[in-house]
Amino acid sequence: MTPSICCRCNEQIRHRAVCSLGKAYHPHHFTCTECGLVVDPRLFFAVDDDVVCGECYLGHHAARCSACRTPILERCFSAVGRKWHERCFRCVSCSKPLISSSFFDINGYLFCKKHFREQFSPRCAACGEPIEDRAVVALATKWHVECFRCFICRQRIITGGFRIHKGQPICLACCQPTTIALSPQNLCAL
Numbered sequence: 001m002t003p004s005i006c007c008r009c010n011e012q013i014r015h016r017a018v019c020s021l022g023k024a025y026h027p028h029h030f031t032c033t034e035c036g037l038v039v040d041p042r043l044f045f046a047v048d049d050d051v052v053c054g055e056c057y058l059g060h061h062a063a064r065c066s067a068c069r070t071p072i073l074e075r076c077f078s079a080v081g082r083k084w085h086e087r088c089f090r091c092v093s094c095s096k097p098l099i100s101s102s103f104f105d106i107n108g109y110l111f112c113k114k115h116f117r118e119q120f121s122p123r124c125a126a127c128g129e130p131i132e133d134r135a136v137v138a139l140a141t142k143w144h145v146e147c148f149r150c151f152i153c154r155q156r157i158i159t160g161g162f163r164i165h166k167g168q169p170i171c172l173a174c175c176q177p178t179t180i181a182l183s184p185q186n187l188c189a190l
């Protein structure tokens with residue numbers, strides 16, 4: 001029987017050899033190519049046909065979860081160029097799993113449809129709730145269509161003119177030109 005040659009030091013292996021990846025090693029030369037530490041032959045990772053210890057593998061080679069930032073060793077879920085643990089693919093606001101529902105990715109943070117709208121939709125100046133569809137915009141302020149009411153008589157302002165006075169819409173009927181100073185910039189048509 002021909003004696004084995006250690007692929008790391010090229011010396012003959014007289015006693016126990018570690019055989020792995022088609023090569024032989026002295027047990028004390030079965031080392032991680034990245035950190036140089038001796039590796040347990042039962043617990044190592046092969047990278048480019050070479051030996052890498054568990055810690056270096058987790059540190060340099062395993063994909064990281066976009067949510068918890070730890071390496072992904074089990075099944076992962078990928079979308080929009082990022083990867084997640086399946087258990088981490090959930091809304092950051094309500095923790096609802098999003099694997100089979102629509103989701104929104106904001107800088108790596110995932111939101112369900114409801115919480116995306118809550119966080120990122122403009123808010124109605126009257127009721128404070130998010131505006132999901134049509135908004136009435138006057139000056140820099142937005143309202144739900146149904147919330148756009150005269151500040152004085154509480155009637156909805158559907159057609160016709162209105163004035164914005166101190167950030168509040170006021171219908172023409174309630175306008176008293178003597179008390180409300182109007183300038184052309186304050187007027188905004190629907």
Ligand SMILES: [Zn+2]
Pocket residue numbers: 006007008009010011025026029
């Ligand atoms: Zn050796």
Ligand SMILES: [Zn+2]
Pocket residue numbers: 032033034035036037052053054055056057
């Ligand atoms: Zn290592």
Ligand SMILES: [Zn+2]
Pocket residue numbers: 065066067068069070084085088
């Ligand atoms: Zn994770």
Ligand SMILES: [Zn+2]
Pocket residue numbers: 091092093094095096111112113114115
């Ligand atoms: Zn949610």
Ligand SMILES: [Zn+2]
Pocket residue numbers: 124125126127128129143144147
């Ligand atoms: Zn509203």
Ligand SMILES: [Zn+2]
Pocket residue numbers: 150151152153154155170171172173174
């Ligand atoms: Zn009014």
